[in-house]
Amino acid sequence: MSQILAKIFLGIKYGRQAVVAWFWSTYYQLILRLNPACTLAGHTRITGRMHWEVDPRAKVEIGPNVRINSGTFFNAVGGHRRAIIAVHRDAILRIGAGTGMSNCTVVCQEEVSIGRNVFIGGGAFIVDSDLHAIRPEDRIPHRADKVARAAVRIEDEVFIGAHATLLKGVTVGRGAVVGAGSVVAKNVPAGEIWAGNPARRIGHINSGQ
Numbered sequence: 001m002s003q004i005l006a007k008i009f010l011g012i013k014y015g016r017q018a019v020v021a022w023f024w025s026t027y028y029q030l031i032l033r034l035n036p037a038c039t040l041a042g043h044t045r046i047t048g049r050m051h052w053e054v055d056p057r058a059k060v061e062i063g064p065n066v067r068i069n070s071g072t073f074f075n076a077v078g079g080h081r082r083a084i085i086a087v088h089r090d091a092i093l094r095i096g097a098g099t100g101m102s103n104c105t106v107v108c109q110e111e112v113s114i115g116r117n118v119f120i121g122g123g124a125f126i127v128d129s130d131l132h133a134i135r136p137e138d139r140i141p142h143r144a145d146k147v148a149r150a151a152v153r154i155e156d157e158v159f160i161g162a163h164a165t166l167l168k169g170v171t172v173g174r175g176a177v178v179g180a181g182s183v184v185a186k187n188v189p190a191g192e193i194w195a196g197n198p199a200r201r202i203g204h205i206n207s208g209q
Contacts, residue, residue, distance in 0.1 A: 021047045024070075028052065037087070038062070041097070046070065050083040058087040058108075063097035063116065075102040075122055091128075096156065107131070110168075111151035118154055121162035121180065128152045128168045155190065164199075177205060 024046045032038040036056050042064025048071035054060055069075040070083035084105040087093045091108045095101075096116035104124040106112060112128050120126075129149040133139040138146035150169030154160070158172050161180030172178060172188040179195025179202070188194045193203040 017047075021045060024048055024050075032060070032062070035060075044068070048082065051085070053084075053086040055087060055089040055091070057089045059092045060087055061094045063095060063099070065098050066095050067100040069100075069102040069122075071103070081105075081123070109147075110149040113151065113153045115154055115156035115158065115174070117157050119159045121160055121164065123163040124160050125163075125165045126152060126154075127166070130168065161195075175205060 025044065028046045028050070029040060029044055031052065032040060032044070032054070035054050037054050037058045038060040040062050044062055045065075045067045047067075047069045050068065050070035068083055072080075081103060083101065083103050085093070086106070087108045092111040093106070093108045094113045096114060096118065098117040099114055099120070100118070101120040102122040104120050104122070104126065107127045107129070109129040112126060114120075128151055129147050131147065133143050133146035134148070135146070148168065152166055152168065153171040154166070155172060155174040157175045158178070160166070160172070160178045161182065163180055164178045164182045164184065166172070166178070166184045170184050170187055172184070173190030173192070175191045176188045177193045178184055178188065178199065179193070181197070182195045182199040183197040184194065184199045188199070191205050192201050193205060194200060195202050
C-alpha cells in the first residue's frame with residue numbers, strides 16, 4: 001500500500017511540476033518575444049514566477065534549452081527569493097545553449113556573457129557594475145555617469161556554486177568551478193577551482209589538488 005501511495009504522490013508531484021513549468025515558460029517566452037530587445041533561439045524553460053526587467057533599447061540573446069528555476073518548487077536553494085534578470089539601456093546579455101540557472105540575480109548595465117552548458121547555483125549574484133559610485137560626492141546624489149562598469153564573461157561548462165557573487169570585469173574560464181558563497185573579484189582561469197572571500201585558487205578539476 002505504501003508503495004502505491006508513493007507512486008500516486010510522485011505522479012501528482014511531477015504532473016504538477018510539468019503544468020507549472022509549461023505555464024511560466026509559455027508566459028515569459030511570450031513576454032520576451034514581444035520585447036524588441038530579445039532574441040530567443042529556441043525553447044526557454046522557466047519554472048516559476050520571476051522578475052524580468054529588460055529595457056527595449058538593450059540586447060538580450062538566449063540560446064536553446066536554457067533553464068531558469070525560480071522559487072522553491074523546483075530548487076529550494078535560494079528559493080526564498082525569485083530569479084531576477086535586469087538588463088539596462090544599451091546593455092548586452094547573452095545566455096548560451098543548455099545553461100541552467102536557479103534563483104539567481106543578474107544585473108547587466110554593460111555586458112554579461114554566459115556560455116553554453118553553464119550551471120549557476122541557487123542565490124548566485126552576477127553584476128557588471130558597482131551599482132553606486134565610490135566617492136560620496138558622486139554616490140549620495142547618485143551620479144550614474146560615475147558608476148564603474150566592466151563586462152562579465154562566463155565561458156562554457158562553468159559551474160558557479162550557490163550564493164556566489166561575481167563582480168564587474170571578471171572572466172571565469174571554461175570548465176572552472178566557483179565554490180558556494182565565494183566572492184569573485186578577479187579572473188578565474190579555465191579548469192581551476194576557486195573559493196572563498198575573496199575567492200582564490202584551491203585546486204584544479206583535473207588534478208584534484
